Amino acid sequence: MPYVPAHLLLEAVNAIEGAHALTVVTLPALLREAKRQNVDPTTAQVPYGGGVEEQYLKDFYELPGAPDPHRPYRAIWSGDTPWQTRKFTGGGLQRQRGQRAGRGEVLIQRKPAQTGLPGDVWGLTPSAGADLLAETKKPVRLIDLALWIGRDVDTSTIDPAILAAANLGPAPDDIDKLNAWFKHEFRPACGDLVGTIFTDDVPTEYRSFAFAADPVSDETYQQLGVLPPAPTVTDDLSAVVGSLEGRIQAKGFQLPPGLVGRVVTAWLRGDLVVLVGQPGTGKTLFATLLGSAMEQLFDLDAPLMIPVRADFDEAELIGYERLDGTVHLQDFAREILLDDAPLEARVVIFEEFNLASVETYLSAVLVATQERERIVRLPDGEVASLPIDTFVLATCNSFRDEPETRTRVSSPTKRRSTTITMPNVLGDRYEDDPDTAVAGAVQTLIANERERVEGRKSAGHASQFDSLRLTALHSVSDFEDFSPEAQQALVAVSNAVLETTSGRSWFTLGILRDVVMALVMSERDAHAELTALGNAVADKIVHQLRGAHSDAQPLLDASATLPNAEEIGRLIEQTMSGPSDELLPLL
Template structure:
């Protein structure tokens, strides 16, 4: 006798087989040809229900006639249908607390040779957990882009997330470039952000979006609908082709940003509504901070890290059979420099004097960053291993890299000018200083 509370097998089969290609199911040769009957048979075999009297008591094998009116769709149901049915694919659970996750991520970043400012990882994660866009602001060379890349990769590896979506903002960016647009024939042309985040099949899983040079374009022009979605419960976003996507709850947006105050010619202001939705973190200048704490060892310890990281980067590509075309040249140059002690005493002394002359001023500690020191050290490392060649490479780096970043008042560069007089290209450096001081006020003029 059939139980009045029996569950219809066809309902379970339709749900559990919602993404199955019925024609490709592995069934006995005498299986029925009707798609619905084939799906029910697959479900019975898959879950081994043909035992005892399960079918006929707990389960009903009957298929209501109205179920046979509509044919199966050619593609599996999408995210919108899941939402209508009140069900979404579950997200994997993070099995650690915030402190443990921070510790693990910090270990991954430091393991890659990154000089990590204290507390930065936790500040970024806290901003994301409360739903903010995290904006990293700082001088060029403070490691904003490198940190964004490293933490996105570390999160992907630690939590088995999808690869981060990285978008390089341009001055002409608008919503069509960021999200997508409708072609003349009515079909949508979607950008990676829309394809991989807004219409994802797993909206409960975390997604990482990295925006490089966040304020090269007006943020509201290309991101206005996303800013609105961060504040709405539905988090719906209209995209091309008269369709809508959804901004997942854990869409972690990390943006790098150069100050409008420092670069008004090329950057746009960040509006108050955008700042309201953001955690804005000023990236510290690790080199300048360490110099204040330990002037005697700050530069030499960073030089050692720079050399070690350069070796590791090249070795990793070579060991993974992915060397670039010029990695052989890099490896040959670096093979003679494994520690700062492999450099001549003359160049080590002059590098220390030049660095101290810059870092002893407050304005110098703001612009002389790890990125600039790295460029100078690698230029020396690629020189011939003679004192003359190394000092010449240092002088060229001062002229090519450092003087174009110098700012402040005339008094801020007095000691630097004096030290540069010891370099082989002292005359050309002096001429560049004269041009910087050739203004009506005491402020230095930029060379570019």
Template sequence: MSYVPAHLLLEAAAAIRGAHALTVVTLPALLREARRTQVDPTTAQIPYGGGVEEQYLKDFFELPGAPDPHRPYRAIWSDDTPWQTRKFPGGGLQRQRGQRAGRGEVLIQRKPAQTGLPGDVWGLTPTAGADLLAETKKSVRLIDLALWIGRNVDTSAIDPAILSAAGLGPGAEEIDKLDAWFKHEFRPQHGDLVGTIFQDDIPAEYRTVPFAADPVSDETYQQLGALPPAPTVTDDLSTVITSLERRVTAKGFQLPLGLVERVLTAWLRGDMVVLVGQPGTGKTLFATLLGSAMEQEFDLDAPLLIPVRADFDEAELIGYERLDGTVHLQDFARHILLDDAPLEARVVIFEEFNLASVETYLSAVLVATQERERLVRLPNGEVANLPIDTFVLATCNSFRDEPETRTRVSSPTKRRSTTITMPNVLGDRYEDDPDTAVTGVIGNLIANERKRVEDRENAGRASQFDSLRLTALRSVSGSANFSAQAQQALVSVANAVLETASGRSWFTLGILRDIVMALVMAERDAGAELTALGHAVADKLVHQLRGTHSDAQPLLAASATLPNAEEIGRLIDQMMAGPSDELLPLL
């Protein structure tokens, strides 16, 4: 096999640059159609129009990986618009043809009213080549067109009859074979075209470059402005899910069954994923761990984390125009919408998704997800494309639970989303096995926290107080390292909350982690540990309480042996001081 080498293809594209579109597109397309219909276009006209030119552009100028799906045609003749739209042959190019035909130059156009045929017919004036050259001042070598148009032709497989008709024998050079093939397919020797707008010489340096054993590579297309192809995921979906689960659980996360699969399949069908749940159910931790797992598994850029504030709007997400007329683009626009590798996947995490009205800042993106071209307009008026594999993972708390700080999510947004309620792993464990629900996770909570701090230390990023944290964390490995009194009190307090239905909804691993860490930081002494536990109940647990007065009674009873039982009782009494049976929040 023998194909156009990359060096010659790039040389040909450079040589054609600056030519007129009529020279590179219209004339060859018309000649090919004339050859197909066996008509001399300088003596007769043939049915012709934008459709023929569009097919010619599709065949030879539509490159894989065009940076803009609206502009698929690589216009090697143009510096101003190196990529042309699909409307080009039926719009701009058609107008140029019509203008010249109207002046009686280069092209002849005859309307159906003149011919009785269903469409326009076109031909060439006898002086088409000279007329176009006088206007454009730029001729094109036929061999350069042959190298571009025949870049995927195996010259060793060209019909010997074509070569024989061109006077080429078995030992002909590959470039001469390609030249013969092109002239057979396009028949440029009509009128005065050759010798004016087309030149029929082959530069001597072209003959010194050997042809290649393979067709044009992706790397060569990238040099021509095409996008690099995205790495292909070769594993099946179940294997990918298993790999991601393994990476997430390796970080010590208590992964609910099927959660990764639900997220990934939602992404693949085009949804963004919204994680809803009580504080402490691991929404943010899971989002960051899954984003990191995707980064490692598929060699992606790091996830883009966008913290949403109450005043968040589209200017905060995409960008805005400054008073002096310059444009400031935010990370989402720079790293996602204008990504130089838009065929690759990116994970975007919106933290506290509904602190602001989602439609206020995300409406343009939501609309783009439903459009074929996925367009998003930037502040400077330019249009960007939302990459197909923009995987959005958002965390939020329920508007019903926190109407004072959260906004409702509209039906159109829900339509474009998969909303997953994060289960309360601790509550589920308690329902399955009340006796070990708490003690069974304490070791993992401590180990995860220790590893987090040790990782910072090993990476040379230990903070000023990490030494204090590590000293405490290395003093315990599980609940067995606490005093018997502290172990019993911790389980008693936790189970007192978990035995209520409301407690099983809000008492999460995150809250338990904070209480356990209070014990970890205490001295290894029963009195110090009980004091730390009592403070954690008063400072952390009581403020999470919700439900009715009866939901607070078990915690009040379980706290009776703690050193600050009186303080805890007083706080709970304040929560029960309202006019109804509902517990009043103290904050």
């Protein structure tokens, strides 16, 4: 199965570069149409137009993996604009054809009013080749066109009658077979074309390359500017989800059932995914762990983390034009919109999604997700495309819970999003088993923290105070390593909050982790641990209190034996000092 070898194909492309588009597109397309209708275009005209040229471009110049989906045609004749749009035939070539036909040069055009036919008919002047060569000064070898157009032709399958008509002899070379095939398909020997704008020589060095056993490879097309194909995901969805879940759980994260599957399914159908939940439910940690798991499992670039601020806008996300006229592009534009491998997936995490108005900074991206071409315009006017597998994962807190700092999310944004409420794992555990919910979580929380700090140390990134953290973390590894008094008090305080409906919404593993770490950092004796717990109640838990006055009373009772019970009582009284039954935030 002999095919055009890569080296010859690239040689042909280099030889054609600089030729006129009429030479490489219009003339061959017209010749092919005339051959199909068995007409000599120098003596008669054939129905012809942009549709014929477009089909010719689709057949031979449209390459999968074009770097810009709006420019699918590889214009091998042009070094300045190597990729052309689908409008090229109508807006570019049609104008050039019309200009030359109007001057009576190269092309003949007859309108329906002249012929009575439904469309224009076209032909060639007797001196078309000389006229075009005089203008362009760049002839094209027929063999170079044959190598490009016939790059997928198996020369062993060419009709023997074609070879016999070309008088190639008993054992012709593959390059001669391909040349004969091309001349049969296009009949270029019309008028004066051959010997002027087309030459019929075959360079000697072309004959020194044996044809290849396989068609042109992806690697060769990449040399012509085609994007490398994206790696194929061979597992089914359930296997992918299972692998991601395993990697996340290996990091000690308490993964709610079905969460990974919901996120991945939403991504596959084209949605942004927004994680909503109370602080401490693990939204950001889950987002980063899922992003890292995607990176490792599919060999992706690292997730792009974008922290949103209150003044965040499109200039902060995409870029802006400086006063001197130069353009500054932000990470999202450089790494996502202008990615040199846009067929591969990429995870983008927006942290605190609704601290600013989402539509203020993300409107162009939201619109692109709904468009077929997925266009995003850059500050300098350049058109970029949002890659298909741009997987957006956003974290945010509820506007209802924090109207002072959060902005509402509009209905159009919600329409383009899948919004998942992160469950409070600790609250759910308490409802299932209130006796062991807190004690059962302590070991995992300590182990996770120790692994995080030890990971920094083993990577050579230990911070200045990590030695203090490790000393404390190595002094305790489980709930039973605390004094009995501290164990009892920690469960009592935590359960006092979790027994209320409001407490089960806001008392999260994140808050419990902070309280446990306060105990870890204390001395290993009952008084020190109880003091640390009391300080954590005053400094951490009381400031999270919400709900009715009755929701604070169990915490007040559970804290009565702590060393700073008076301080805790005074703070709780302040939360009850409002005119209504609603607890007041102290901050």
